Amino acid sequence: MANTMETNYYDTYPDHNGHFGQYGGRFVGETLMGAIYELEQAYQQYKTDPEFQAEMDKDLADFVGRPSPIYLAENLTKKLGGAQIYLKREDLNHTGAHKINNTIGQALLAKRMGKTRIIAETGAGQHGVATATVAARLGMECIVYMGAEDVQRQAQNVYRMKLLGAEVIPVESGSRTLKDALNEALRDWVTNVDNTFYIIGTVAGPHPYPAMVRDFQSIIGREARSQIIKATGKLPDALIACIGGGSNAIGLFHPFIEDKEVVMYGVEGAGHGIETGQHSAPLSAGTPGVLHGNRTYLMQDENGQIIETHSISAGLDYPGVGPEHALLKDIGRANYVSVTDDEALEAFHTLTRSEGIIPALESSHAIAYACKLAPTMSPEQVLLINLSGRGDKDMHTVAAMAGLTF
């Protein structure tokens, strides 16, 4: 049986066709099949290439500022009265989130593959900014697709991308959020497939993206694993990360998967509440299907139409999720939970006031779940939260919730 934890997980998933059990795969139009094989081949080649690795390590150290620290949140720990809470500080990365770990890797690949034009989709704008940043550095043309609604709620990131020389194209179709930006980026890629590299911002899309983006983001978990052992002398008892497409979560989880005593929680956006239907929690409340190149859990109606999602946080506002999370859910290795907009907002303020750290609204979902979980744990136990990004981009949204404008 492939679907047990008896065999080594790392040797089993994904298989050579990019399948994570029944999930993943390559569900794209024929025009793109050549391009995804070309990418897979390049990635296989460079993944083990010492020169490529050295260049990436150098960029991650000198340009991104890695390793990011882990931080013992003493005030929050005291306040919640349970497990010791550590934060993995991806918010301290250059450009303000984990997204740049991945864009550094993909941009180096693009360069080696001789591509001259970069496209990306973005929700919160963090991936768009991280892509525009690496494109500026490499002197490549950069086009970022962004849902028209997200262009409004993440206006500051739109301006950052423009400053960096990227062209931001608002997408007016469908729900005007992340999924529509992905559709439009795929359409661009089909049209300009010869010279264009598509930097996908999360562990979604057709194979090899889910595995490749995971590998680039796994630096989070590799660092965190040795940092937490050094700080506490043991593995953490639980990990928490928010889930949009699932890249920061898989980046943290993946190096711990064979550490079976480490419990993992992926936190989805429950929006106005799962029961209202206005949420973005496919693992908690969706069913398997095929979208954007892979089979995974989706928010869809009984006819297989994708339904509109809602989350206060643009980066979580997506009806699908990376296929590896779908597998981890089914085999019971990770737990998927959700918190509402209100709970996330409260956690945003809690962390800001107790620790002097303003988290992104996406990351606030992870904090919110920690606020529920920590008190049920003992003070000897350790809870490691991925603080995937900082909240600068969310000032307008948070102020508007408080009835302020500036």
Added chain:
Amino acid sequence: MSRISHCFEKLKTDGQTALIPYITAGDPEPWVTVPILHAMVDAGANLLELGIPFSDPMSDGPVIQKACERALKNDVSLKHVLDMVRQFREKDKITPIVLMGYANPLEAMGYEAFAKRAEEVGVDGILTVDMPPEESEQFLTIMDAHNIDTIFLVAPTTSPERMEKIAQSAKGFIYYVSIKGVTGSASLDISEVSEKMTQLRQRTSLPLGVGFGIRDGKSAAAVSEVADAVVVGSTLVGRIAEHANNPEILPEALAGLVAEMRHAINARDMAK
């Protein structure tokens, strides 16, 4: 022999190129789809391609995206599309119908349930844009068991090795996407198409259709020189969009367009 194979055999005997119009089912209103299909057959269509509306048509340009949106406003989904085929078959038992769409609505219905119902109502083929042969193993077995031909796309970017693989999975005919791009986006390059037809014919004896860049009689006629079938979509759907508020005139309007292309193709077929 399947209805599709039979159709191509007959056309071959008659020295004719097939004309395959595409419309999205339920666009702009569900009741008008079947009348449009009949009118297009009367005007000279040989096979019909009926699009299954999907919320996220990633391979389609704005024209067909909007058609999906109009159809979905009327809640038209796969089960309704199948029912439209049933209605169509009350009057027409000959013209083959191919459903074209994305994988997820089929996944949601279940391959087996879909295939069973499709066979019952008289669907002849299925083209799933985002399901390459690599992901189709189970799908192929089930469709085959229900006599539904599986149509696959070949693109300008398809390597000769892939052509071979696709030829092994394909039934009915092979559909060559004549441009790099989404539906309705550009005009095709006839010499490039011709070269690909030659490459494909070395690897399959199935009929070859060409679509994605054909807008008028002229380009339809040019393609008919090298292909067995000409597929026309966005032009027809664009006409539907123009008259979306006036659906009663659509059967006649689309028949007019189809007839124009039929004439252009026939003139070329005669000259061959």
